[in-house]
Amino acid sequence: xxxxxxSLFAISTSIRYYVDPLEVxxxxxxxxxxxxxxxSYNLLFIIVQANINLDSAExxxxxxSLTGIANRYSLFKDMNQLIKDKxxxxxxxxxxxxxxxxxxxxxxxxxDEYLIHFAxxxxxxxxxxxxxxxxxxxxxxxxxxxxxxxIDIKHFExxxxxxxxxxxxxxxxxxxxxxxxxxxxxxxxxxxxxxxxMYGVKKSKKIRAxxxxx
Numbered sequence: 245x246x247x248x249x250x251s252l253f254a255i256s257t258s259i260r261y262y263v264d265p266l267e268v269x270x271x272x273x274x275x276x277x278x279x280x281x282x283x284s285y286n287l288l289f290i291i292v293q294a295n296i297n298l299d300s301a302e303x304x305x306x307x308x309s310l311t312g313i314a315n316r317y318s319l320f321k322d323m324n325q326l327i328k329d330k331x332x333x334x335x336x337x338x339x340x341x342x343x344x345x346x347x348x349x350x351x352x353x354x355x356d357e358y359l360i361h362f363a364x365x366x367x368x369x370x371x372x373x374x375x376x377x378x379x380x381x382x383x384x385x386x387x388x389x390x391x392x393x394x395i396d397i398k399h400f401e402x403x404x405x406x407x408x409x410x411x412x413x414x415x416x417x418x419x420x421x422x423x424x425x426x427x428x429x430x431x432x433x434x435x436x437x438x439x440x441x442m443y444g445v446k447k448s449k450k451i452r453a454x455x456x457x458x
Contacts, residue, residue, distance in 0.1 A: 305317060306318040306321070308363075308378040310356060310359065311359060311360050311363035311364070312360075312363070313366070313376050313378055314375055314376065314377045314378070315378055316377060316379050316380065316385075318375075318377060319377040319379065319385055319387070319431075320431055323335075323387065323431040323434070324431065326389070326424065327424060327429065327430065327431070330425075331389065332389075332423070332424060332425065333374070333387050333389045333424050334387075334388045334421060334422075334423050334424075335385065335387055335388075335421065335422045335423070335424070335435070335438050336385065336386040336388065336397070336400070336419055336420070336421050336438065337379075337385055337419065337420045337421070337438035337439050337441070337442045338366070338383065338384045338385065338386065338418070338419050339383050339417065339418045339442055339443075339446060340358075340359070340362060340383075340415070341417060341418055341446070341449065342415040342416075343355060343358065343359065343381075343382040343415075345415065346358050346415070359382065361408065361409075362384070362404075362408060362417070363376065363384060365404055365407040365408055366384055366386060366404070368407060369400065369403050369404060370386050370388065373388050373389065373395070374386060374388040374389045375387050385435070385438075397419050397421055401417065401419055404417060405417075416449075418442050418443075418446040418449065419442060419445060420438040420439060420440065420441030420442030420443070420444070421438055421441060422434045422435075422437035422438040422441070
């Protein structure tokens with residue numbers, strides 16, 4: 245009887261501590277899958293965050309902080325790409341007339357609003373045709389691609405004047421143009437040609453304003 249009791253105890257003990265190998269494998273697989281899921285989630289989060297940071301950095305680099313439109317770095321990048329692709333385009337160099345007068349009369353905050361509204365108007369009127377950029381200060385540049393040959397500066401200027409629905413009178417804008425490849429084959433030459441024409445327009449306005457010519 246004693247031996248029988250000991251045998252039964254040994255059997256019950258071995259049953260109690262017996263572990264099914266399949267259950268072990270199943271448990272290990274579940275843990276492994278959980279680790280993979282957590283690691284994948286963390287990796288996905290890192291990738292998404294990196295893309296967000298990259299987009300933010302790109303926006304800072306290629307967009308003007310005041311107006312929100314593309315800046316001169318973006319301008320040169322786009323021009324170089326268009327020239328590399330040998331794609332014809334028209335470049336408009338625009339300079340706001342009498343922005344200093346707006347700043348002096350209404351203050352620099354109003355002057356900034358004036359400039360922001362002008363930039364927004366440019367974006368609206370180049371949509372579907374090209375891109376507007378803030379070049380520096382009160383100067384902006386537009387690259388017009390689709391149907392650029394048929395775009396008339398006078399009509400474009402009239403559209404800008406009409407779109408400038410500001411809280412004060414719009415003082416106008418002087419515009420010069422150049423075309424790739426007719427006027428040059430690199431960004432500096434094209435900008436120089438358009439800039440020179442723009443200053444010619446501005447000078448003519450000043451001459452007319454002081455009555456030197458009718």
